Amino acid sequence: xxxxxxxxxxxxxxxxxxxxxxxxxxxxxxxxxxxxxxxxxxxxxxxxxxxxxxxxxxxxxxxxxxxxxxxxxxxxxxxxxxxxxxxxxxxxxxxxxxxxxxxxxxxxxxxxxxx
Amino acid sequence: xxxxxxxxxxxxxxxxxxxxxxxxxxxxxxxxxxxxxxxxxxxxxxxxxxxxxxxxxxxxxxxxxxxxxxxxxxxxxxxxxxxxxxxxxxxxxxxxxxxxxxxxxxxxxxxxxx
Numbered sequence: 001x002x003x004x005x006x007x008x009x010x011x012x013x014x015x016x017x018x019x020x021x022x023x024x025x026x027x028x029x030x031x032x033x034x035x036x037x038x039x040x041x042x043x044x045x046x047x048x049x050x051x052x053x054x055x056x057x058x059x060x061x062x063x064x065x066x067x068x069x070x071x072x073x074x075x076x077x078x079x080x081x082x083x084x085x086x087x088x089x090x091x092x093x094x095x096x097x098x099x100x101x102x103x104x105x106x107x108x109x110x111x112x113x114x115x
Numbered sequence: 116x117x118x119x120x121x122x123x124x125x126x127x128x129x130x131x132x133x134x135x136x137x138x139x140x141x142x143x144x145x146x147x148x149x150x151x152x153x154x155x156x157x158x159x160x161x162x163x164x165x166x167x168x169x170x171x172x173x174x175x176x177x178x179x180x181x182x183x184x185x186x187x188x189x190x191x192x193x194x195x196x197x198x199x200x201x202x203x204x205x206x207x208x209x210x211x212x213x214x215x216x217x218x219x220x221x222x223x224x225x226x227x228x229x
Contacts, residue, residue: 009155035217045205045220091157093218102173103148103218107157 002027004094006106013082014114020067021077021109023092029053031097034068034075039108040088048090051075053097082113117141121206121221128196128228136191136224138206146209147189148173148218149181151202158205164189196228 003026013019025034036048051059051068058066063083067076079086092106119140128134140147145166150158150173160173164183178200180192189208193200204224210216 004157006157037218043203043223045207045218047217050217102160102163104160105150105158107155 002029002094002096002104004092004104004106006090006092006109008109009107010110010112012112012114013079015082015084017082018078018080019082019111021079021090021092021111023075023077023106025073025075025092025094025104027073027094027096029096029098033095033097034066035093035095035103036064036066036075036077037091037093037105038086038088039091040085045091049077079111084113084115087111087113119206119208119219119221121204121224123224124222126224126226128193128226130197130228132196133192133194134196134226135193136204136206136226137188138190138221139188140206140208140219141187142208142210142219143186144208144210144216144219145186147183148207148209149179149189149191150205150207151175151200152205152223153202161191161204193226196226198228200226201228202226 005024032053034051038046049061063080089108091108094104122137148163149161162181164170167186206221207218
């Protein structure tokens with residue numbers, strides 16, 4: 001069975017600084033997808049970034065980028081130039097590319113951006 | 116474009132009462148999901164439906180039933196609510212896993228069982 005671990009329950013960062021949220025996962029699959037979702041206080045879940053395991057290049061979306069280390073089964077999210085609107089809960093998620101359609105989520109990291 | 120619509124947004128039940136959470140998506144997605152979110156537990160899959168007419172259990176299905184009424188709608192029913200089912204419930208949909216489609220979420224239902 002796949003598991004996703006986010007070891008940082010809470011983090012804080014100063015506005016305009018850079019922060020990295022960690023995520024590790026355990027799987028025996030060779031092909032899979034990884035995602036980061038953001039949940040602001042509004043409760044709406046929003047996709048931040050996604051990564052295909054077969055792609056070596058790390059995904060980037062504006063100020064958000066990932067450090068995908070397949071051998072280490074690590075998928076960290078880097079937020080550059082942090083903004084107050086980045087304050088949210090961040091969830092890492094895993095989905096294998098075959099079989100069932102189940103997305104497995106980590107327990108989340110609560111990020112607070114300080115003015 | 117409404118996306119995924121969940122109703123109600125809030126609900127308070129007494130132990131033993133029943134209710135149905137409604138979910139509809141207008142994106143023509145094949146797959147639909149029900150998750151529950153609890154502090155420190157992340158999101159846990161209750162049930163999912165890979166296509167119209169099919170449903171399957173997730174991690175925490177006990178105490179719940181689902182119905183994939185048609186391609187658009189996927190409802191979650193609590194037959195006899197228990198305090199342990201106090202949670203925030205999310206419905207989600209995705210286009211097709213082969214296209215690496217992300218999940219599209221509704222706004223959630225906060226359920227309290229007293």
